Amino acid sequence: MGIAAEALKDFKGFSLKKLPVEEPLSPGHRACQGCGEVLALRLIMKAIGSNVVVCSATGCMEIITSPYPQTAWRVPWLHVAFENAAAVVSGVEAAYKAMNRKGIIDSPDTVFFAYGGDGGTMDIGLQALSGAMERGHNFVYACLDNEAYMNTGIQRSSGTPYGAMTTTSPPGKKSIGQGTQKKNLPAIAVAHAIPYVATVSPAFPVDLMNKAKKAAMIPGPAYLHVYSVCPTGWRHAADQTIQVAKLAVDSKVFPLYEVIDGEYKLSRKVAKPKPVADYLKAQRRFRHLTESEVAKIQAKVDADWDTLVKRCGAEEAPAPAKEDE
């Protein structure tokens, strides 16, 4: 039995009727209306609980929760810079390890959690994250992926999907918008042979919280890739956040899966996939795309899904959590 499977053998999931009441990330922060990122972060914090130290990369979630002298954090929280959240959490974890061992403190069960956006994780913070995963620190890392540098004004990142309009990948006579394919960071995390990798979406809150809890329970590095809907940057109405997130999963654009001890497992099969066009049409960042470009994107989504299903070793996925239906 692998490290993760061993740690999860007595795992009990959340149910909507018995959600933790605590809110380590409190309301009253300054996120945009309809922010899917802060919703996901709030749910992760509820799942992890209050015996935690949080390390934040610079970005939307840092700015909106910590305008001095206010703070939205009811748990210890440290922000240092943009590209180093994984290195900072390495230091916190190492300090706790040494101080627990030397009898200076007695906090053996504290969870170490770091997060960053797609820019802070997939671009400028990739080296620090790779180092921390390779060294095997006991931490949970969440990439809150809203598919562009939203905090600085919607510039493209390596997490921006093909065809998307951003302020530095504008469509034009010689441009289709983002001209490159989205970097597959969960696969890069898996390549580090860490015990746990999962994708989560705020449209499926029980699945999200269960995975966050698992990530916290497993010793060693755990990586969560968080689909973080951004109405401001994706150009849709603030009340469409959950619909867009659901469409992403139901069109196979953002599959939900886990990789436990290196074994891929689909979290949710998609029996009757919605056309990718429906997903694209819901957001004005894709409105310039021609039918042929949409067809290209559909083909890529289908191919990626097939690859994922093959990695999972079976067509069948477990039944989804009822509460998330």
Added chain:
Amino acid sequence: MSKRVGMEVSIAAAEVVGMTNVDVIAAYPITPQTHIVEHLSELVADGQLDAEFVPVESEHSAMSTCVGSSAAGARTFTSTSSQGYALMSEICYIAAALRLPIVMAVANRAISGPINIWNDHADMMMSRDTGWVQTVAENGQEVIDLLLHAFRVAEDHRVLLPTIVNLDGFTLSHMIEPMFLPEQAEVDRYLPPYVPKLRLDPAKPITMGPVGMPDVYTEARKAQDEALKASKPVILEAWKEFADQFGRQYHPVETYQTEGAEHLLLTMGSISETAMTAVDAMRAAGKKVGLARIRLWRPFPADELLAAVRGAKTLSVIDRAPAFSGGCGPVCCEVKSMLFDGGCSPYVWNYLAGLGGRDVTVEDFADMVAKTSACADRGEPMGYEFLNARE
């Protein structure tokens, strides 16, 4: 009792850091700092030091890991040089702003380009305005003494600032020197266990590193300036207690043969030992020459330095890093500012010497004094030159 040993300075430095019972060391290899962290990793591997040695993937992550560790309440150490310092410098500013008492040994080395692994003070000058307490060692004994002193000062609740001990790469880091190495009990007596004032603790949550809007940013920077200036009495007190316990008294500025001196050399670091030999030779030849050496680089010891140079006719200030087109090197720039504020106006000539590992000899110091004195006599405008640079 301290024991007298002959030891490579880097190894002795690591031994002393080990004796502080440091909790976390995060480091990345760069010449010429490597022997310090190599030996620390050996102490951890052999079970002689109970610490987490975090072999990070870059200096940027080294300092980031140190920030996380220190914020969590652990005694924390790292070491770097040159390009490594340049890479981590972003986080060095933040470490000081967060008031984290990290201790770092910097084995001073030239900055690229061209790439050059040898000794000068470009990295030290780069770190000048980061808000760290900084001392500069002249010899091996000072390296280990200043390291102990650094932990003591940094962790004092009246200070709580990160601290750098500068030691010249190779000329100190790789030399085998005679030193008095303290015993564990002596270290324990001088350096109490680290008690953080605030730490990242789920039982008492705090928010560290929030956004500082325009309405508070100025005040935050002013508070940092005041904190660094306020560290000075603690630095002096810790040196006094060091002297009481170990018998070696350190000062922010050391003077040599300054009594009645008309011409002064002004140096930092290991080059000062050569300069003292040069002063001896010039004194023997009847010339009124002396030396002032800066040991405390930050907070800048303006009062002590002014007292040391007041009365001299000329100053030959040696800089070991350029400040391109700035009118003089970075040390000389500070010295001139201090002289102006102090109403003191000797003739100052600035020599950019010992760059990228080039030797500065006893004869060079004699030439510098002679040239400064001649320029002063001729009434030439003050300026700077790259010593012995070929055209």
